[in-house]
Amino acid sequence: MAFILVVDDDSEIRDVIHIYLRNDGHEVLEATDGIEALETLSKCEVDLIILDVMMPHMDGIQACIKIRERYSTPIIMLSAKEEDMDKIVGLTTGADDYMTKPFNPMELIARVKSQLRRQNLLKPKITETNVINIKDLVIDETKHYVSIRGQEVTITPLEFGILKLLAANPGQVFSADAIYETVWKERTGYSDNTVMVHIRNLREKLELVPREPQYIKTVWGVGYKIDKYEVTAKT
Known part of the structure; x- marks a missing residue:
């Protein structure tokens, strides 16, 4: 089980992602924009963030930059844009993966699992010093x-x-x-x-x-x- 923060101003998209994540055994937190996401992160430790790009108040790009100033939590970025440059901007600001809308929820779950698996593989063993x-x-x-x-x-x-x-x-x-x-x-x-x-x-x-x-x-x-x-x- 992992704690996952879903950040999107579209309640229907949040609901769909929430259902699939819960069915996969994860605990889900939600935020409607970048500002709320940062507030949530200051109070709760999460294992992964699903972050939409186009949001009011503070968009996903700005939020990703702010998150990376303090946290190394894996970030999967969502966007309706498909141009390569938008993907590059997302990755440059610190995102670990990028998906375009509309997306297949099962593919998103597969990418979530992949990011969580990598996170665990990259965690050092306590008994070793390197x-x-x-x-x-x-x-x-x-x-x-x-x-x-x-x-x-x-x-x-x-x-x-x-x-x-x-x-x-x-x-x-x-x-x-x-x-x-x-x-x-x-x-x-x-x-x-x-x-x-x-x-x-x-x-x-x-x-x-x-x-x-x-x-x-x-x-x-x-x-x-x-x-x-x-x-x-x-x-």
Whole structure:
């Protein structure tokens, strides 16, 4: 069972999602806009957020930005827009997945399960200590903690998964498909921009000059890597 927050100004859509989530064994909280969602999150701990884009008062994009300032909770964004740019904006602001309306409720439930499964897989084992140092970057798997130049960085579970994958395999180049299949735990079949957007988000948070990355390097035409000589690990 998971606690899931559904944020949408359309009561009929909230009701449908609520019913399917409850039938799948989850507890459901509801909010009608971004402001109410933030108020709910300040009072209750949730495992996943389903967030509509088009809402009054505070829309989903603004809400996602505010949520990511404090929480790493997985976010599935909903929107009636289908253009690739809208999907990129949603992912860039910190969403973990994106669905367009109208959607099949069973597909939404499948994506909810996928996000919750990843969240559990990315949670560290309490009995293990795994700290990786890369120059001024520290990745603590046990605490799910990342810092750069002595400052803690808030990253999403998927961003953490990508960073951990590259740092734990220094020198190895991972294609976008390999990163997706390893971190998302699914076969490829996604927009080509998905991994790229998450890599870009990581660079924005970690790099002094994102266009000249010192940590996550691009191997043109192949994929991404962290140089081997830069990494030291403590277990």
